[in-house]
Amino acid sequence: MAVLEQKDSKERRYWRRWYVSLALWLIVLIIFFFWFTQFYK
Amino acid sequence: MSILDWVILTGTLVAMILYGLYQSKGQKSSESYIMAGRQMPWYTVLLGIMATQASAITFLSGPGQAYSDGMRFVQYYFGLPLAMIVIAAVFVPLFRKMNVYTAYEYLDQRFDKKTRLLTGILFLLSRGVSTGISVYAPAIILSSILDINIYLTNVLVGGLLIIYTYTGGAKAIAQTQKIQFTIILLSMAFAGYLVVNALPKGVNFQEALFLAGKSGKLNVITTNFDPNDKYNIWSGLIGGFFLALSYFGTDQSQVGRYISAKDTKESRLGLLLNGFVKIPMQFLILLLGALLFSFYSFQKAPITFNTKAETLAAQQAGMEYQNLKVEYNLLTERNKELATNVVALHGTPNPVSLQKNLDELKQTQQQIDANRADFKKIIKEHNIQAEANDTNYIFLHFVKNYMPMGMVGLLFAVVFLASWGSISAALNALASSSFLDFHKLVVRKRDFSPEQELKWVRWHTLGWGIFSILVAMLATKMSASLIEVVNALGSVFYGVILGVFLVAFFMKRIRGTAVFIGALIAQLIIVLIYIFDGVGFLWLNLIGAVLVLLFALIIEETLRKKSLQKV
Numbered sequence: 087m088a089v090l091e092q093k094d095s096k097e098r099r100y101w102r103r104w105y106v107s108l109a110l111w112l113i114v115l116i117i118f119f120f121w122f123t124q125f126y127k
Numbered sequence: 128m129s130i131l132d133w134v135i136l137t138g139t140l141v142a143m144i145l146y147g148l149y150q151s152k153g154q155k156s157s158e159s160y161i162m163a164g165r166q167m168p169w170y171t172v173l174l175g176i177m178a179t180q181a182s183a184i185t186f187l188s189g190p191g192q193a194y195s196d197g198m199r200f201v202q203y204y205f206g207l208p209l210a211m212i213v214i215a216a217v218f219v220p221l222f223r224k225m226n227v228y229t230a231y232e233y234l235d236q237r238f239d240k241k242t243r244l245l246t247g248i249l250f251l252l253s254r255g256v257s258t259g260i261s262v263y264a265p266a267i268i269l270s271s272i273l274d275i276n277i278y279l280t281n282v283l284v285g286g287l288l289i290i291y292t293y294t295g296g297a298k299a300i301a302q303t304q305k306i307q308f309t310i311i312l313l314s315m316a317f318a319g320y321l322v323v324n325a326l327p328k329g330v331n332f333q334e335a336l337f338l339a340g341k342s343g344k345l346n347v348i349t350t351n352f353d354p355n356d357k358y359n360i361w362s363g364l365i366g367g368f369f370l371a372l373s374y375f376g377t378d379q380s381q382v383g384r385y386i387s388a389k390d391t392k393e394s395r396l397g398l399l400l401n402g403f404v405k406i407p408m409q410f411l412i413l414l415l416g417a418l419l420f421s422f423y424s425f426q427k428a429p430i431t432f433n434t435k436a437e438t439l440a441a442q443q444a445g446m447e448y449q450n451l452k453v454e455y456n457l458l459t460e461r462n463k464e465l466a467t468n469v470v471a472l473h474g475t476p477n478p479v480s481l482q483k484n485l486d487e488l489k490q491t492q493q494q495i496d497a498n499r500a501d502f503k504k505i506i507k508e509h510n511i512q513a514e515a516n517d518t519n520y521i522f523l524h525f526v527k528n529y530m531p532m533g534m535v536g537l538l539f540a541v542v543f544l545a546s547w548g549s550i551s552a553a554l555n556a557l558a559s560s561s562f563l564d565f566h567k568l569v570v571r572k573r574d575f576s577p578e579q580e581l582k583w584v585r586w587h588t589l590g591w592g593i594f595s596i597l598v599a600m601l602a603t604k605m606s607a608s609l610i611e612v613v614n615a616l617g618s619v620f621y622g623v624i625l626g627v628f629l630v631a632f633f634m635k636r637i638r639g640t641a642v643f644i645g646a647l648i649a650q651l652i653i654v655l656i657y658i659f660d661g662v663g664f665l666w667l668n669l670i671g672a673v674l675v676l677l678f679a680l681i682i683e684e685t686l687r688k689k690s691l692q693k694v
Contacts, residue, residue, distance in 0.1 A: 101215070104399050105216065108208050108399055111208065112406075119201070126345040127340060127346075
């Protein structure tokens, strides 16, 4: 049981890292687009 | 088009059909036909999701949109990565756990049959008609540019793909989409290189960007909050999030792609990677349009990029057209001179002179836009049978007139392949849903053998294929504004379907009858808002979903109180 729970929490952490990375990627893109818009205005 | 281009175009299309037929082998049951045997790896899921979403119009209207309105259209996709996170975290595990074939089947297990039927019918109605329009939209452009009869073009765009979609189902679709989308991406990247290469001597990539930026075409982010404005950061993040959540989370043409993956991990990876690459891809497609704008500043852009419209206007509008054309030619000549001056002065220590040229360039561009608008009026007033809006023609005008031999054929093939990728997935989804959520559930309730099921789903695929071609044929008789209305049907239904799923996932207390009645009332209100043009269409998804949550909650509480009173 404990092994299963440990595996489950490991998997949850693994996917959480993906979700956070994707959200950060969106923020990076928006910052880049802001810069792009201002730079070529 | 040269003979070589025709050979490349037809060769690519024939090869794709043969490859689809090759991948059709071994279809023995409806599970392999609908779910591709649930064997797809993440990269096939990713390319399938992207190919399903990106129709021919994505690659044609993207550059055109940036040319005429600037790059702010990219904001439309800002909500997509966030939606991918929610779908990967919440939707995928539930769909996989219940082992469903269609998204609506889940609602049967969670609520009841009537709710499954209602959402299934809303999906079939909107997706069925919009598939027909996605046959017609590229067909009308190809027919005009290649000078082929529109009815024949409708059959070429919407009919040929039925061959492998009918025989091979989801597996053939997934495998062909993989090849199609790879060809599309490589060809578009090469087209981008050729656009930069086609710029006049002395104008490099940086200067083309400078010119496009000063002409207002590199406006990727717009922060003004206006509910009627389609593309700004707020409508993109909030409205776009709900649109992407509805589309990827509840539209069977997308759900079918990722639940056919090997396991939950492969489904999630496909979706999340789509979240990573979609916005940069759209950005590059739009950048292509901004670069085309700079290119045509030096090449004297035509008064319309729909050459057929100009030929007909010359014949039917006589002097009115001639006078406009004379004025337009003078303006484009001046525009070319000013653009050359601006590029020459850029980077030199002469800011006053640069600013003077820039100011005059902007004025000239405004006059050019006014002339192009006058031309559209001529088309409408003289009832000329050609599309007045030429946004979707811009990229192909460049391809046909400035691309090297061979590349022209390949890029026209790209338009067909992009259409086939999204239409084949839609046909498979429509057939799965109409067979499983309607035919099997309502018309004939007894069990089918696996062979019978396969036979029936194939008949449904063929039926939807013919239906979408018929809608495309009908669209040739519709007015432009009616086509727009039909095209927007998706946004009218999506929000409500999403609302039903959100109730299913997050409001465990609510039962079938409450969500069913709530969805009906919400749908009625959304249709009224749409008819009276209340808000920009992206917001309809959010409003529809919220209304379902609200009504379902109120009705559930009322029903519970009533049953308590009876006791």
